[in-house]
Amino acid sequence: MLQPFKAVSLSFKKAPLEIRELIALDEAACRRFLHTLHHELGLSDLLVLSTCNRTEVYYSAERDQSPAIIEALGQLKGLANISHYFPYFDILDEHADAVRHLFEVAMGLDAQVVGDLQISNQVKQAYQWSADEDAAGPFLHRVLHTVFFTNKRVQQETSFRDGAASTSYAALELVEELTGDVANPRVLVVGLGEIGADVCRHLGDSKLFTDVTICNRTRSKAELLAEECGLKVLNFEDLVQGMKDADVIISSISRSEPFFTTEMVERLDVLNYKFFIDLSVPRSIEADVENVPGVLVYNIDAIHSKASAALERRLAAVPQVRAIIEESLAGLQDWTKEMMVSPTIQKLKNALEQIRLEEMDRFQKKMTPEEARRVDDITKSLMQKVLKMPVLQLKAACKRGEADQLIDVLTDLFDLERQPDLA
Numbered sequence: 001m002l003q004p005f006k007a008v009s010l011s012f013k014k015a016p017l018e019i020r021e022l023i024a025l026d027e028a029a030c031r032r033f034l035h036t037l038h039h040e041l042g043l044s045d046l047l048v049l050s051t052c053n054r055t056e057v058y059y060s061a062e063r064d065q066s067p068a069i070i071e072a073l074g075q076l077k078g079l080a081n082i083s084h085y086f087p088y089f090d091i092l093d094e095h096a097d098a099v100r101h102l103f104e105v106a107m108g109l110d111a112q113v114v115g116d117l118q119i120s121n122q123v124k125q126a127y128q129w130s131a132d133e134d135a136a137g138p139f140l141h142r143v144l145h146t147v148f149f150t151n152k153r154v155q156q157e158t159s160f161r162d163g164a165a166s167t168s169y170a171a172l173e174l175v176e177e178l179t180g181d182v183a184n185p186r187v188l189v190v191g192l193g194e195i196g197a198d199v200c201r202h203l204g205d206s207k208l209f210t211d212v213t214i215c216n217r218t219r220s221k222a223e224l225l226a227e228e229c230g231l232k233v234l235n236f237e238d239l240v241q242g243m244k245d246a247d248v249i250i251s252s253i254s255r256s257e258p259f260f261t262t263e264m265v266e267r268l269d270v271l272n273y274k275f276f277i278d279l280s281v282p283r284s285i286e287a288d289v290e291n292v293p294g295v296l297v298y299n300i301d302a303i304h305s306k307a308s309a310a311l312e313r314r315l316a317a318v319p320q321v322r323a324i325i326e327e328s329l330a331g332l333q334d335w336t337k338e339m340m341v342s343p344t345i346q347k348l349k350n351a352l353e354q355i356r357l358e359e360m361d362r363f364q365k366k367m368t369p370e371e372a373r374r375v376d377d378i379t380k381s382l383m384q385k386v387l388k389m390p391v392l393q394l395k396a397a398c399k400r401g402e403a404d405q406l407i408d409v410l411t412d413l414f415d416l417e418r419q420p421d422l423a
Helices: 017-023 027-039 066-077 082-088 095-107 118-132 138-157 167-178 194-205 219-229 236-245 262-266 287-291 309-364 369-400 403-413
Strands: 005-011 044-050 054-060 090-092 186-190 211-215 232-234 248-251 274-278 295-298
Touching: 005 017, 005 066, 005 095, 017 054, 017 066, 017 082, 027 044, 027 054, 027 066, 027 118, 044 118, 044 138, 054 066, 054 095, 054 138, 066 082, 090 095, 095 118, 095 138, 095 309, 118 138, 118 194, 138 309, 167 194, 167 248, 167 274, 186 194, 186 236, 194 211, 194 219, 194 248, 211 219, 211 236, 219 232, 232 236, 262 287, 287 295, 309 369, 309 403, 369 403
Parallel strands: 186 211, 186 248, 211 232, 248 274, 274 295
Antiparallel strands: 005 054, 005 090, 044 054
């Protein structure tokens, strides 16, 4: 039987933004959730991934634990009626489906913007949190290292990572589209979430935008990014004036309640069109802001991938990416199957070692120390040669899916169930 790896997924494919933002977890919440799932539900090989487009839990368990996981998520988020949201979740209860889904998510195949680079970094971060919580077992360690190796191959061997097609770059293209008829548009970026920081880098690299300002509650963080990108910094207490001056306000603020309210925006006395772009999940711009005359609001779901040459190259490379994933999955499956027979191999080693030690005890008193050392070396070498063929046959049987019968034969032949553990 393969490792009982499973996944619970809520993503943009089934859940609208207003549902995703209710479920979204920041770093602190992800870490608390990991602790709960590991210590209270007893789950292992845990990975909790939460981005603007998805909240997912990967885990190992013999039985489907998705109802308990979703209930625990509801408790963490203070949602008493979490069962109402069950239809928005995808349950991947089969090992192969869950593993394949993780690979496709990490490569960016399952991203809202195909090939989004940010997701691979988010998976690495989620893996680090799992390792910190000691919730990543041997299987998850192997899976994630295979994912990272696959990602490296995709980057080196395909054009899937060429260009700058990502959610942050799509946001830049949206700004370009909205300000096409505005001379020297003034852009204000508020908050430095991961996507917002990447947008700043794209704005800094763009020749179309020369008047870009960053405003962050912690000024030092804004100053570092501004220096990196060649942008200006606005004091947080001067935010309202900055909003009045800007043509485009991009929000990447991380908080549970909207920061930009209708009342705040109404006080700006908008005379020309002003564009608000919300990159946050949960949303940082109140939905009713779009009712303010002259104000247009675009949230994360409105940022669609542009038909750029970079994206077209990525789409063309998708079959090659899938082929690389298939190779990685095949290798991972072979490793997983070999792990199934490793206990039998260890027991067989123990059984043969026990026989060797018993025979050495019988004759050791009749030998000199030098003779005993030589006989010890000879018998160890002999045991290794005896073991080689059964081990090779077991691994070959694994690949054929026929290991169970050979395990039964070896277990009966050497009475492996009664052998002591000499490890």
